[in-house]
Amino acid sequence: MATHRTQESLSPFETARAMSSLEPHAKDASYWASQMAAVSCRRDRDCFMRIYDHYAPRLRLYLRGIGSPEAVAEELAQEALLRLWQRAASYDATRSSLSTWLFRIARNLHIDRLRREPLWVPVDDEPGWPDRDEEGDVTSAESHAEQVDLRRRIERLPAVQARLIRMSYFEAKSHHEIASELAMPLGTVKSSLRRAFIRLQLGVRGQP
Amino acid sequence: MSPRHHLDEATVVSFAAGALSPEMRAVAATHMEGCAQCRESLAQAEHIGGALLGQQQAAPADAARGARLREAMLALLDAESAAEPPVRQEAAPTDPDALPRPLQPYFGRSWRGLRWRWMAPGVHMIRAARGSGDTLILLRIAPGKSMPLHSHQGTELTQILRGAYDDVLGHFGPGDVADLDNEIEHRPVTAPGAPCICVAALDAPLRFPGWLARKLQPLVGL
Numbered sequence: 367m368a369t370h371r372t373q374e375s376l377s378p379f380e381t382a383r384a385m386s387s388l389e390p391h392a393k394d395a396s397y398w399a400s401q402m403a404a405v406s407c408r409r410d411r412d413c414f415m416r417i418y419d420h421y422a423p424r425l426r427l428y429l430r431g432i433g434s435p436e437a438v439a440e441e442l443a444q445e446a447l448l449r450l451w452q453r454a455a456s457y458d459a460t461r462s463s464l465s466t467w468l469f470r471i472a473r474n475l476h477i478d479r480l481r482r483e484p485l486w487v488p489v490d491d492e493p494g495w496p497d498r499d500e501e502g503d504v505t506s507a508e509s510h511a512e513q514v515d516l517r518r519r520i521e522r523l524p525a526v527q528a529r530l531i532r533m534s535y536f537e538a539k540s541h542h543e544i545a546s547e548l549a550m551p552l553g554t555v556k557s558s559l560r561r562a563f564i565r566l567q568l569g570v571r572g573q574p
Numbered sequence: 575m576s577p578r579h580h581l582d583e584a585t586v587v588s589f590a591a592g593a594l595s596p597e598m599r600a601v602a603a604t605h606m607e608g609c610a611q612c613r614e615s616l617a618q619a620e621h622i623g624g625a626l627l628g629q630q631q632a633a634p635a636d637a638a639r640g641a642r643l644r645e646a647m648l649a650l651l652d653a654e655s656a657a658e659p660p661v662r663q664e665a666a667p668t669d670p671d672a673l674p675r676p677l678q679p680y681f682g683r684s685w686r687g688l689r690w691r692w693m694a695p696g697v698h699m700i701r702a703a704r705g706s707g708d709t710l711i712l713l714r715i716a717p718g719k720s721m722p723l724h725s726h727q728g729t730e731l732t733q734i735l736r737g738a739y740d741d742v743l744g745h746f747g748p749g750d751v752a753d754l755d756n757e758i759e760h761r762p763v764t765a766p767g768a769p770c771i772c773v774a775a776l777d778a779p780l781r782f783p784g785w786l787a788r789k790l791q792p793l794v795g796l
Contacts, residue, residue, distance in 0.1 A: 535593075536626065542728055563622075
C-alpha cells in the first residue's frame, strides 16, 4: 500500500482520496453494474457476494459516521445489502450507479431507524428519483464516464468545500451544526455547499 | 403548475446527505413531491453521496466479526430464495382531503382532521409535537393580511400548501418554497381571496424588530 499513515488516522474523506488514486479503474461503476446485472438476471450469488464483500465494510463505516452505533450499523448494512438482493430486478444502471443506489438505501434505513412516529412513512417511499422521461436517455456508458468524472471533481474541490461536503455526507451535520463547529457564518456554509454542489453536478461539462 | 420558488442547493445537498432535521426534511420532501426540478437536483446530490461511498476505504475490520456477518448474509440469501420477492405497493389514488404524505406523521392524515388554534386575529396555527428540537408548524393566515416584519436567526423553510403571499422575494403560491436564512428580513402579505396555508420548519426563533411584534413573540411562542 502506498499510504504510510495508518488507516485509522485518516478521515473517511482523506481515505477516499487515497483510495481513488490507488485503484483508479480496477473496480469502477461499470464493473459493479456488470456484477449487479448478473445478480438481477441470473440471481448469481457469487456476484452478489463480491458486491457484499466490497460494500458491506464501506456501508458499516458510513453508517457509523452518520451516527449509528456499531451494532446498528452492522444490522442496517446487512439490511441494505439484502434489499439489493431482493430488489435487484428494479435496479437500472442507466439511472444510478450501484454505489448511489446503496447510499440511498442505507441513508433511508438510517433515517427510518431514528423515527418512531405512528404515521411515519418509510423514507424509501418518498419522492426521490426523477421520472424516467425527465432524465432523458442517459446511456449506461455515459453514466459510467460521468461517475469517473464526478470522482475527479470531488478530488479537485477546494479544501473548505471538501470539508463541508464531508461533514454533510459522512457526519450528517446540518448547516447550523457545521456553522457553529467551524465558527463560520451560516450564510458562508450555505454558499460554500452551493458552490460545491454546482461543481459536482453531472452532465455539466467544462468546469474546472 | 410547476413551482417558481425552489429549495436552495445547499438544502438539497443536506437532504441527500440525510443531514436535515426531521422537521426540515418533512417540509423539503413536501416541496419535492410537486417539484421535478428539485427532484432532479436531489438525484444529482445523491450521485455525490454514491461516489463518496464508493470511494470510501473500508476500515480494517474485525476479521472474525466480518466473517460471521458474511455467513449470516449467506443464510439470509438461502431463506430469501425460498420466499417470493416483496411486491411494492402502488400509491393510492389522490384523495383531495389527504395532507401531503411527509406531513402526515406530524399533523395526521387529513385536512379535515386538523385542529387549528387561534394565535392572533386572522392567524391560526398547529404546532407539531416536539421532535428533534426544531419547530414544525402549520399556519393558516386570512387573506389580505400583513404579517409582522421579521428576520431569522437560523433557517426558515416554508412550503405554501394553499393560497398565496407576497414579500420582498416575490409571489409565493401553492407548491412554492421559501428557503430563508438570517440574511433575509421580510413582511409577508397574504393574497386576497383564500387563506394562505403553509407549513414551516424553523431551527431558531424568529427575530421581530418592531416593538409590537416583540411583545407578541412570547405569546405566539415563535
